[in-house]
Amino acid sequence: MRLSDTEVVDTFAEAFPMWGARIVMTAKSPAWAQEAARSLTGFATSVIGCKCEAGIERDLDPAETPDGRPGVSALLFANDREGLAKRLVERIGQSVLTCPTTACFNGLDGEETVNVGGQLRFFGDGYQASKVLDGRRYWRVPVMEGEFLIEERFAVAEGVAGGNIIILGRDAAGALRAAEAAAAAMRSLRDVILPFPGGIARSGSKVGSRYSGLIASTNESLCPTLRAQVPDTDVPPDVGSVLEIVIDGLTLEAVRDAMARGLEAAAGAGARQVTAGNYGGSLGPHHIDLRGLVPGLRDD
Amino acid sequence: MALTLTLREPPTVPLETEGLTPDRLAGLRRGEIEALTVWHGNRREQLADFFTVSGDGEEDLRVEGDLRRVKFLGAGMTAGRLIVAGDAGMHTGADLHGGELVVEGDAGDFAGTGMRGGRLVVRGSAGHQLGGAQPGERTGMRGGEILVHGDAGDQIGAGLRRGLIAVAGRVGAAAGLRMLAGTIVALGGLGAQPGAAMRRGTIVAMSKVILLPTFAFACSYRPSFLRLYLRHLRALGLPLTEGQIEGRYARWCGDGLELRRGEILILEAGP
Numbered sequence: 001m002r003l004s005d006t007e008v009v010d011t012f013a014e015a016f017p018m019w020g021a022r023i024v025m026t027a028k029s030p031a032w033a034q035e036a037a038r039s040l041t042g043f044a045t046s047v048i049g050c051k052c053e054a055g056i057e058r059d060l061d062p063a064e065t066p067d068g069r070p071g072v073s074a075l076l077f078a079n080d081r082e083g084l085a086k087r088l089v090e091r092i093g094q095s096v097l098t099c100p101t102t103a104c105f106n107g108l109d110g111e112e113t114v115n116v117g118g119q120l121r122f123f124g125d126g127y128q129a130s131k132v133l134d135g136r137r138y139w140r141v142p143v144m145e146g147e148f149l150i151e152e153r154f155a156v157a158e159g160v161a162g163g164n165i166i167i168l169g170r171d172a173a174g175a176l177r178a179a180e181a182a183a184a185a186m187r188s189l190r191d192v193i194l195p196f197p198g199g200i201a202r203s204g205s206k207v208g209s210r211y212s213g214l215i216a217s218t219n220e221s222l223c224p225t226l227r228a229q230v231p232d233t234d235v236p237p238d239v240g241s242v243l244e245i246v247i248d249g250l251t252l253e254a255v256r257d258a259m260a261r262g263l264e265a266a267a268g269a270g271a272r273q274v275t276a277g278n279y280g281g282s283l284g285p286h287h288i289d290l291r292g293l294v295p296g297l298r299d300d
Numbered sequence: 301m302a303l304t305l306t307l308r309e310p311p312t313v314p315l316e317t318e319g320l321t322p323d324r325l326a327g328l329r330r331g332e333i334e335a336l337t338v339w340h341g342n343r344r345e346q347l348a349d350f351f352t353v354s355g356d357g358e359e360d361l362r363v364e365g366d367l368r369r370v371k372f373l374g375a376g377m378t379a380g381r382l383i384v385a386g387d388a389g390m391h392t393g394a395d396l397h398g399g400e401l402v403v404e405g406d407a408g409d410f411a412g413t414g415m416r417g418g419r420l421v422v423r424g425s426a427g428h429q430l431g432g433a434q435p436g437e438r439t440g441m442r443g444g445e446i447l448v449h450g451d452a453g454d455q456i457g458a459g460l461r462r463g464l465i466a467v468a469g470r471v472g473a474a475a476g477l478r479m480l481a482g483t484i485v486a487l488g489g490l491g492a493q494p495g496a497a498m499r500r501g502t503i504v505a506m507s508k509v510i511l512l513p514t515f516a517f518a519c520s521y522r523p524s525f526l527r528l529y530l531r532h533l534r535a536l537g538l539p540l541t542e543g544q545i546e547g548r549y550a551r552w553c554g555d556g557l558e559l560r561r562g563e564i565l566i567l568e569a570g571p
Contacts, residue, residue, distance in 0.1 A: 067527040068545070103524045129500065129561070131483065131525050132443075132462060133532060140525050149524035 001290070003297050006267035006274055008290055013164045013259065014278035015286035018047075018077040019084040020159035020250050021114075022057065022107035025096055026071040030059065036102045037072035039095035044076070045196050046246075048205070048216050052078040052087040053161060053248050055193030066105045067149075073107050075193045077161050077248045084156055085114035092150065093120050097141065103149040106136075108250075110155035117150035160286055163192075163247035163255035166204065166222065167266045168239045168273040175241035176200075181269035182245055182262035189261060191254035192247050204244040204277060219277075239272055252286055260293045302357035302383075303333075307350060307365025313341040314389065315350060318372040322361035322380030322399065330356075368408070374401040377418065390427070393420040394434065396444060409453065410434075415441040415463060421536075425450030428472065431465045432458035441465070441482065447536055454491065457484045460501060466533050476503045479562065483529060487538065498555050498562035504529075506544055506567045515554030520568060522548055 001008040023040065027033040037056050044054035053076070060071035076091065078084035096104045097120060104117075121128040121139040129140045130152070137152040167182060169175025183199030186192065194200075209217035220230045222242045227235045235242065245262055249255035259276075266274050276290055291297065303325060316339040325333055334348035347353075355362070363373060364385045374382045375394040384392070387405035394410065398418040403411075409427035412420045414434040426448045431441040432455060440459030451469035458474070460482040467484075473491035476484050479498045490505040493512055504526065527545055534540040549565040 067524060068531055069527070131502075131529075133464065133528055138525055138528070140523075146519075146521045147524055149528075 001297050001299055003263065003267040003274075003294060006271045007300075008263065008267075008297060009273065009275035010291055011276050012278055012281070012290065013162070013276035013288045014281060014284035015160045015162040015164075015252070015255060015288060016284040017158050017286075018053070018079060018161035018248065019081050019156050020075055020077045020108075020248070021084060021088055021154050021156050022250075023074045023076060023088070023092065023096075023154070024060065024065060024071055024105040024107035025074070025099075026060075026065045026067050026069040026103050026105070027099070028069065028101035030070040030072075032099065032101050033070050033072045034059075036096045036099040036104075037074050039099065040091050041074050041076070041193075041195075042095075044091075045201070047077075047079055047161075051083065052076055052091075053193075053195040053246075054091070055195045055199075055248070057190065057193055058187075067103055069103075075159075075191075075248065075250065077159060077195075081112070081114065081156055085116070088114065088116045088154055089119045092116060093123070097123065097143070097148050097150070100145055104151065106151045106154040108155040108157060110157050112157065113153040113155050115152065116154045117152040120150055121152075157250060159248065159250045160252045160255045161246075161248040162284060163249065163259055163286075163288060164244055164277050165259055165262050165266065165290075166242060166244045166275045166277055167271045168222075168236070168242050168275070169270075170238055170240055170272050172241040174270060174272070175243050178266040178269040178271035179243040179245060182266040182271075185261040185265035186245065186247065186258040189254065189258050191251060192249040192258045194245055195248060196244075196246055199245055201244045201246060202242075204242070207279065234275070236273060244277065252288075255286075256288050256293070259288060259290075263290065264294050264296075301355040302360035302362045303353070304355045304362040304364060305333075305347070305351040305353055307363070307367055307370065308352060310366045311340055311350060311369050314369045314371050315340050316371045317347075318375045320347070320361075320363070321374055321377035322357075322359060322382050323378050325361055326358050326380065371408075373403075374420075377401060387424065393418075393446075396420055398444075406450070407448075412441060412444075412446045412465075415444045415446070417444040419445045419447070422446070422448045422450070425469065426452045426456070426467075428453035428455055429458060430456040430467075431460060431463070432456070438478075439480065445536075447533070447538060449538070451488070457482065460484065464529065466538055468538050476501065476562075479503075485529065485533065487540070487544075495554055495562055495564050497558055499558045500561040502562070503564045504549070504567075505564065509564065509566050511552055511564065512555065514556035515552040515564060516556065516560070518551040518553050518563075520548050520550050522546070523551075523565060526565065 041054040057073040065071040117139040124141040141148040205216040336347040378397040390408035406424035433440040448467040452467040454472035458477040460479040469488040471486040485504040
């Protein structure tokens with residue numbers, strides 16, 4: 001298949017259910033809200049090594065936040081509900097509670113909730129106080145700067161992780177240019193995050209390794225430097241660099257939309273080829289076909 | 301047209317209307333409503349002896365007439381909307397559990413006592429013991445919201461355990477007496493001895509307050525939680541300014557004769 005001058009492989013991305021939450025952080029200034037969000041979402045690229053995946057969703061105007069201050073929303077995903085609750089407590093406790101001027105709120109509607117502020121309140125060592133407003137309980141935790149305010153319960157929902165597109169370029173600069181364009185297009189959407197640095201991963205992995213105990217290792221079939229060494233290479237002769245964008249979202253539709261935006265943007269920025277990663281379809285319940293993803297896609 | 305009960309003339313002695321709430325009247329035929337019991341002094345009477353019934357709303361209930369001697373309007377209500385078109389007597393909204401009760405005039409003493417949920421809005425002024433404890437009980441309001449657009453009397457929020465009481469005008473003496481938790485916001489001035497014997501909870505004042513000597517100054521700061529409360533109250537129609545929402549508040553902790561876990565937050569002048 002082709003989109004403009006870009007070859008699009010007739011394949012699919014294989015995505016998995018993961019539990020997600022939306023964290024709204026506010027602060028005295030947009031800069032401090034960003035500091036908290038960057039810290040919260042740091043080292044959260046993959047559940048393989050970080051126990052969760054997280055990213056900044058978007059900046060929030062004061063009119064959009066519960067306390068009328070500048071804010072940032074972030075999404076955090078983990079394999080199960082209990083794991084998600086633990087990661088929320090750990091990360092908000094270490095990254096938002098500690099950050100000057102911040103407050104932290106649940107940003108998701110839903111029946112199912114986990115206790116976050118109700119755990120972090122214990123930092124107050126008995127001096128914490130709660131407030132209930134409009135059916136929601138908040139905890140006021142005294143800190144040296146003043147007071148940290150956090151909502152007690154955060155809604156969690158089953159989302160979709162592992163949506164992806166893989167961008168192949170003629171050289172490293174071309175691949176990066178196309179991937180940057182794709183990531184920028186995807187970041188304009190709500191309900192999704194791109195958990196890797198800048199939204200882009202250069203080290204897509206396969207399951208398992210020749211070394212025992214290693215659950216993931218380099219995806220040699222897409223490594224250009226190994227094209228002459230591996231029998232089943234997927235790197236075309238005129239490709240010199242490959243980058244992957246992984247998408248986690250609150251809904252399958254949001255992930256599919258993000259992949260479509262990314263595909264269009266990558267093609268528009270001169271990607272040589274775009275494909276997607278999967279495990280043959282036997283692992284993940286969500287299969288997102290590249291065919292039919294965008295209207296301009298045509299068969300060769 | 302909403303289901304409407306119109307009081308024909310003021311009763312000679314107080315009329316008690318406990319149970320005349322939109323949730324209980326929903327689904328009843330007109331004849332059944334007219335046959336409901338009200339207490340006129342110590343006599344059991346029928347509602348039709350005092351009220352004319354009109355309209356047929358399912359959710360809203362409107363009560364009209366000179367209701368200053370009608371007690372317990374909306375008491376025990378759990379859902380729906382009750383509008384009192386004018387002044388209401390004592391115990392209006394007592395034991396309110398849910399829904400919205402709007403008094404378009406003044407409300408008598410003991411309004412919202414023992415409330416557990418829902419919202420009581422008084423467009424005029426409220427009397428003493430607003431949101432306080434029901435007779436014989438120590439604990440006052442346990443949930444919900446009371447908004448008063450005018451003034452309020454003495455001992456509002458006495459024994460308050462949970463919930464929010466906000467008064468746009470002036471509040472009388474001993475607000476938050478023996479309060480256990482919850483929040484009282486006084487936009488138009490706070491009378492003497494606020495928070496006497498309070499254990500926990502918050503009283504917010506927007507002007508100078510004469511405090512009991514058993515309260516101790518902690519610091520001056522901008523409480524994050526208060527922004528939520530004041531923005532919420534502004535959204536509900538109370539006259540909050542940006543200066544009040546963004547302002548610095550002096551935090552006084554007390555009552556020192558109790559736990560000293562309560563606080564009185566007083567807006568400071570200037571940026």
